[in-house]
Every structure is written in C-alpha cells, then in structure tokens.
Amino acid sequence: MTSATRDAIRSVVEEFVREELSQENAHIASAVWSMLDAGGKGLRPQITMLSALACDSEAVEDPLLASYMELIHLATLIHDDVVDAANIRRGRTSLNSAQGNRFSVLAGDYLFAWVFKKITQSYDSPVPTILAAMLSEICNGEVKQLRATGNLSLGQDQYFEIIGKKTAQLFAACAESGAIVALQRKTKTTGQALRDDPNVRALRDYGFAFGLAFQVRDDVLDVVANETALGKPAASDLRERKVTLPLILALEQGDEAFCDLVRQLFTAARDEGNAGAGSEATNGLASQRLQAVVTHLRSAAAVERCREVIRRYTEQARLALSALPRSEATVALAALTNTLSEFSF
Amino acid sequence: MTSATRDAIRSVVEEFVREELSQENAHIASAVWSMLDAGGKGLRPQITMLSALACDSEAVEDPLLASYMELIHLATLIHDDVVDAANIRRGRTSLNSAQGNRFSVLAGDYLFAWVFKKITQSYDSPVPTILAAMLSEICNGEVKQLRATGNLSLGQDQYFEIIGKKTAQLFAACAESGAIVALQRKTKTTGQALRDDPNVRALRDYGFAFGLAFQVRDDVLDVVANETALGKPAASDLRERKVTLPLILALEQGDEAFCDLVRQLFTAARDEGNAGAGSEATNGLASQRLQAVVTHLRSAAAVERCREVIRRYTEQARLALSALPRSEATVALAALTNTLSEFSF
Numbered sequence: 001m002t003s004a005t006r007d008a009i010r011s012v013v014e015e016f017v018r019e020e021l022s023q024e025n026a027h028i029a030s031a032v033w034s035m036l037d038a039g040g041k042g043l044r045p046q047i048t049m050l051s052a053l054a055c056d057s058e059a060v061e062d063p064l065l066a067s068y069m070e071l072i073h074l075a076t077l078i079h080d081d082v083v084d085a086a087n088i089r090r091g092r093t094s095l096n097s098a099q100g101n102r103f104s105v106l107a108g109d110y111l112f113a114w115v116f117k118k119i120t121q122s123y124d125s126p127v128p129t130i131l132a133a134m135l136s137e138i139c140n141g142e143v144k145q146l147r148a149t150g151n152l153s154l155g156q157d158q159y160f161e162i163i164g165k166k167t168a169q170l171f172a173a174c175a176e177s178g179a180i181v182a183l184q185r186k187t188k189t190t191g192q193a194l195r196d197d198p199n200v201r202a203l204r205d206y207g208f209a210f211g212l213a214f215q216v217r218d219d220v221l222d223v224v225a226n227e228t229a230l231g232k233p234a235a236s237d238l239r240e241r242k243v244t245l246p247l248i249l250a251l252e253q254g255d256e257a258f259c260d261l262v263r264q265l266f267t268a269a270r271d272e273g274n275a276g277a278g279s280e281a282t283n284g285l286a287s288q289r290l291q292a293v294v295t296h297l298r299s300a301a302a303v304e305r306c307r308e309v310i311r312r313y314t315e316q317a318r319l320a321l322s323a324l325p326r327s328e329a330t331v332a333l334a335a336l337t338n339t340l341s342e343f344s345f
Numbered sequence: 346m347t348s349a350t351r352d353a354i355r356s357v358v359e360e361f362v363r364e365e366l367s368q369e370n371a372h373i374a375s376a377v378w379s380m381l382d383a384g385g386k387g388l389r390p391q392i393t394m395l396s397a398l399a400c401d402s403e404a405v406e407d408p409l410l411a412s413y414m415e416l417i418h419l420a421t422l423i424h425d426d427v428v429d430a431a432n433i434r435r436g437r438t439s440l441n442s443a444q445g446n447r448f449s450v451l452a453g454d455y456l457f458a459w460v461f462k463k464i465t466q467s468y469d470s471p472v473p474t475i476l477a478a479m480l481s482e483i484c485n486g487e488v489k490q491l492r493a494t495g496n497l498s499l500g501q502d503q504y505f506e507i508i509g510k511k512t513a514q515l516f517a518a519c520a521e522s523g524a525i526v527a528l529q530r531k532t533k534t535t536g537q538a539l540r541d542d543p544n545v546r547a548l549r550d551y552g553f554a555f556g557l558a559f560q561v562r563d564d565v566l567d568v569v570a571n572e573t574a575l576g577k578p579a580a581s582d583l584r585e586r587k588v589t590l591p592l593i594l595a596l597e598q599g600d601e602a603f604c605d606l607v608r609q610l611f612t613a614a615r616d617e618g619n620a621g622a623g624s625e626a627t628n629g630l631a632s633q634r635l636q637a638v639v640t641h642l643r644s645a646a647a648v649e650r651c652r653e654v655i656r657r658y659t660e661q662a663r664l665a666l667s668a669l670p671r672s673e674a675t676v677a678l679a680a681l682t683n684t685l686s687e688f689s690f
Contacts, residue, residue, distance in 0.1 A: 110484035116477035139455035
C-alpha cells in the first residue's frame, strides 16, 4: 500500500469523524479529532480495507468499517489513559490530563456506544457480534494486566494471554470483519458460517499474529526508545510496574542482583503510588534505579530474544497469508509486516 | 405484578449473572454479583418483561433481555460512580472505592461489551441498534450533565434534556425492546418497521415518561431523604454541584439571599474539590451552608412543584398505556407508576 493510499484512508476517517460525530456531540468529536490529528499509523483501518480486497479484488474500498475500527481503537486508548493515569499520548497531552478522568470515561463510553449503533445499523450478523466479542476480550485482557501489576512471577504464557486479548484480538477482528463484509457483498450471504471460510480464517490468523508481534515490539520500544520516538515518557511500563516480555526474559536469566534491583524499583514505585509524590531524595534514588534497570534490559540478551519472538510472529502472519490467492492486497498485507521489524532508535 | 414475581425476576437475573458471567471473568462477575446482591427495585427488568406481555399475552416470560437491561444499568452505575467519585452505592462501598477507578472503568467496559456480544447473538434488528443508540444517548446526557456542573443558570429545558437522555432513554428502551422482541416472536417478522407499531410506540412513550418522573423523584429524594433511606450520603447532588430541578425551581423564586448562599456553597465546593480536603473551620462552614440550602429547599415551594411535575409525567405514562388493549400486563405497568409517588421520608 502506497503512502498516498494510507493518507487517503486517514483523510476519509478524519472527514467521517468531523461530519458524523460532530453533529451528535461536538465536545466528544473535538476530543477524538485532536487524537486523530496527533497521528498514528492507521494500521487497523489499513488491515480492515486490505482484508476486504484480499477476499474480493472488486470490493469497493469502504472506509466506514475501517473508520469504526479506528474509533474503537481510540476509545480503548482514551480509557487506557485513565486506567494508566497517563499524561501524554502521541506526543500530546492525553485527554484525561486535558479534560479530566470524568470526561474521559464518558467520552470513551460514548464512542463505544456510538460506533456500535452505527455498526448494528450497517452490518449484518456476524460482524456486530465479532466486534462486541473482541471488545469484551480487550477488557478481559486489560483486567488481567491490571491484576498482574507488579507481579514479577508473571510467566510468558500469562503475558501472551494478556497481549493476545488486549491487542491482537483487535487486529484479528479488523482482518476478519473486513473479509466477511467483502464476502457478504460478493456472495449475498450473511451469517455465522462465513467465519469458517478458509480465507476469512487465514486473514484472522494473520491479524492475530500481526497483533502479537506489534505488542511485543511496543513493549521492547518502551525499554529501548526515547521519549521523542515514543510520543510518551520512556520506560512507562516499568514506572507503572507493568511486567512485559523484555523484563520477563531478563528475569528468567536469573541474575540475582538484577532481580533485587527490579524488586526494589517496584516496591518503591508501589509505595510512591500509594503515598503520592516522594521527596527529592527518594525521587533521585528511584530515577537511578529505573535507569539501572533500563540499562540492564537494553544490554541483556532479552531485547534480542524479543526481536526473535517478533520475527517468529511476523513469519506466522506471512504464512497465514500464503493460504490466500496472491493479489495486490495480500502483497500489501505482507508488506505491512515490515513495519514490525522497524526499530527507529 | 406481585412481589413473588418481582423476586422471581430478580433471582433469574442473579442466577444468570452467576452462571454466565462467572465463567468468563470471575473478578468482574463477583463485582456485579455484589451490586445485585445489594438490592435495587429491578424496575427496568420488570418494565422489559411486562412490555413483552402487554404485546403478546402468550409471550413466554424471557428473563434474558430483562437481565441484559439490568446489566447495562449496572454498568452505567459503575462508571457513574467513577465520574462522581462516589464512595457509597446502595448502602455499600462502591466498586470504585473498593477496587479503584482503574478496575471500575474496565469492569464497566467489559460489562457493556459482554452484554452487546450476547444481544447481537440473540436478538435481530432493530433491538441491538435500539440498545446501542440508547447507550450513546445516556453518555451524551452524562457529558452534558458534567459540563453543567455548578452552572446556576441551568434552565428547566436543559435539565429535562439531560435527564431524558441519561435516565428516561433506558426505561424507554426497556419497554420498546421488550415489546419488539415479543412481536417478533409472535409475528415472525423482524426489522425497523416494528418500531412504528402503535403498541410499541405507546410502550416506549410509557417508559420515557416513567423515566422522567423517576429521575425527578430521585433528585427530590436527594434533597429530602436521609442517608439511611438513600443508601448514600444525603444531598450528594449539592455536594457535587449538580444542578437539579428542586434547586432550579427554588432559584427561580428569586430570593436573593438564597441565591447568594447557593453561590457561596458552590464556590467553596469547587475550591475544595480543586484543593483537596479543607481545614476543620472551612469544612464546618461548608457543612453549615449545605444544611441551610437543604433546609431552604425542603421548606420551599420547590419540592411541592417537583411533586407536581412527577404527577404530570406519571399521568403521561398512564395515558400512554391507555392506547394498549387492557391486560394483566398493562395493569401491572400502571401499578408500577405508584412507586413514583412514594416518598418514604
């Protein structure tokens, strides 16, 4: 997919928000508008539209479903920032920081509800169910992640279960629903059976593997990239005591001094979280510890092993595509996976 | 409807939550379970089931839709308590107080998504759209209410717009969707046209008028009832600078001393909200002012005028029912409106 096409999708999504959403609730529309304006790669809309084209090369490029998928994603980001008490998103002040948690909770709810209203009006079974089920899986994953905060015994299995739910399900649903809508229009059939179509299953598998690789990359970037590249403070996960793959793998190496350091960092971060801002001295110590953990993670084999995991899932995503007839769309979907091995740091 | 039937509906809803929800996310299920266990009159499930019976006396009493409506209501309560920073709900510690805002945001999201998954699986058009549209209206109303915080120029029109969206839409959707599902089963038809069926429209009108009366009563109770009767601190709305009908009507009387007092109360409450807990002296002053405003509101003509408004909407709800063939169900729906004029204080 050329960058011109990517821009075209983006401008369609933006125009749609401006026209449709603004009429119903101007305050929420302007909040959403400002998030869209701050950027984002638009991977989810692209996967949605390309999956439709992969199932029917004659499929008219339909920006609606793709826009709805992006809006669901934005709604989850709005609530994520409340849950994580994040101040910065995409290099800008986050909505909860700008407008308060109260507004953010309601704005996210409104966006979910509004998108579901539109989707149930426009799409037949099973698309609305796929999207609702996906959203419940995302929340399920977020709850599991929240409960795993600070848990240094979190295993790889639990980590992959969490990121499968909180991240990969959305990519999978983009691919699956894009494909199903195209097949519904092409074959004039609706219903649950389309979920078993081999092309739909292959695209869903592609989306899921893509999503896993995407989240592992995101978790590695949090450790290795700087604030400018991330559009949010570096090492946010460690500050929030979120246990992700780089840390899990580094802890598995069994370096006792490092494990102690992480335990101290997390204990201090938890106490600080409970007690509010610490003194200058404790803040200085916390910052030293954080830097030491980051330095260890960067130099450890953990980052290289994460990149290996990313390569494995990227390969799995490409392999899923090979079940489909080769087309411009499948080539573009394969090319999208190249972004997963880009580490601009 | 006898109290035995009411208990039957309640136990079906509870059993459903225990069995269905627990399998998917035990933590969220136990949170929901504890809210259900704390009580609530179950008006929404009753209106859903009775509306079905009013359209088809042979309708099998279907607890599923009624349960989903109660769960949507619970999900909105969970997020409301985050938005209002409420500590007490139905006489118990609220979920946000017990488990934190982060968990509450996710638990509410999960519940919305899970209910929509179930509804899109079980009900044909237009029921999923009615419920999604209703939820977006609720959020829209909540956003408007949040933006109206502390606005002493809020007019009656704006107040009724807010409560129409945040409260009455849910009662209207219970009645409408209950009726539509019964007619779909009876006539084997689906689709948008059922929304124009005269009986469906009459029941929707009943639900909407019922909801308006319900919310005005709730707002009056906040002023006149005590903590034990409310299951939460008295005068919560005034503490949160929420402008409701009793206050709007009292301010309209134009007693300058009273208007000044309310302005002082709200300014102090806003500053306190910004600065955290105040000193003992300022807290004492705030408490005196609050008590003076409450005393004025109780003695003013405002409460009597609110009861007049409640009577008017109750009458409107009953009038809507008169368009339907008289049946046990319509008699029970009419009887439900009696609860609206009960003021146990």
